[in-house]
């Protein structure tokens with residue numbers, strides 16, 4: 001099966017295979033081709049170029065993209081898309097003046113989602129989650145990282161990760177799984193945090209590794225959740241099973257979690273709403289990707305990650321959705337990109353780089369996803385007719401996607 005897309009007004013994010021992430025000044029450039037074609041064979045991008053070189057190329061299906069933009073699908077490197085039920089009461093409580101911490105303290109928050117998930121069967125959890133996965137695919141997401149962390153018991157964490165595994169097998173979208181047992185302290189361990197960390201290290205991790213259910217390990221490194229010491233114990237334990245870390249850090253407080261994550265070669269540090277100069281210094285020269293989650297800032301009314309400062313310091317930046325029932329009940333990466341431009345002052349070029357190639361890097365898949373490159377997976381967004389790519393983040397809240405191609409197949 002082959003697809004030829006012709007008359008593309010502008011083909012975005014055209015890269016050589018050796019570009020695995022872009023940093024600082026490089027993020028200002030979004031390489032494009034105007035009046036272009038692109039050829040897909042099976043699930044792979046085989047060829048592309050300008051229309052004057054398209055003569056003689058044929059395919060099973062031809063799509064005319066006159067007036068439209070073609071670009072790689074979004075790579076959403078931070079989600080909690082597998083969850084049970086919702087938390088709209090937390091939302092109303094916040095409107096009425098309670099903080100994220102107040103809500104957690106009175107039994108809402110992560111522990112509340114864990115209770116719901118523990119009481120949901122694996123099949124029901126799968127059905128609920130699949131509905132969300134289908135909807136983000138339609139919104140142009142072609143790769144997703146999915147975390148556990150709403151189980152908080154061995155059985156429920158494994159249930160979550162098995163659901164992730166089923167989604168991996170059943171859908172064409174690329175999935176990476178992250179074990180986040182250290183997301184919150186379950187009620188039974190309220191006075192025994194070390195006991196819960198022992199459970200994570202001695203029971204959960206070995207079982208998860210044995211079933212090969214996770215690609216990465218995560219910790220919510222935050223005051224009132226897991227300390228630097230706790231985080232380090234879990235990162236070290238993860239390494240024994242070859243699980244590289246991706247760490248929730250600096251959401252509400254900056255206290256050294258970024259330097260610690262960099263010391264342990266974390267693939268990414270995510271949230272960073274609170275960021276100081278030491279944090280920036282720690283990231284310099286490292287392989288760790290800073291990841292901003294602007295929809296979370298929007299929904300919780302907390303500060304936006306200082307993306308401008310991060311990029312201006314010469315660092316890379318990725319954007320992700322953080323789709324979860326508590327802080328971000330949305331997986332719309334188009335909104336993420338718009339919000340990064342509007343609230344974090346990223347240029348459209350920077351935001352699109354952050355949500356494609358750098359997002360792919362933050363999930364360890366930028367060798368095969370995140371750009372228009374010969375040999376990479378054919379995961380593409382075809383927009384409706386738009387005047388320019390600047391129009392995409394500008395026209396926030398409007399769905400400008402006409403078609404999505406994942407693994408070389410048009411979504412129905």
Ligand SMILES: N=CN[C@@H](CCC(=O)O)C(=O)O
Nearest residue numbers: 109110220322324325326327
């Ligand atoms: N901050 C930690 N975890 C999630 C929120 C979890 C929740 O509130 O349910 C996040 O990334 O925002």
Ligand SMILES: [Zn+2]
Nearest residue numbers: 078080248322
């Ligand atoms: Zn998160």
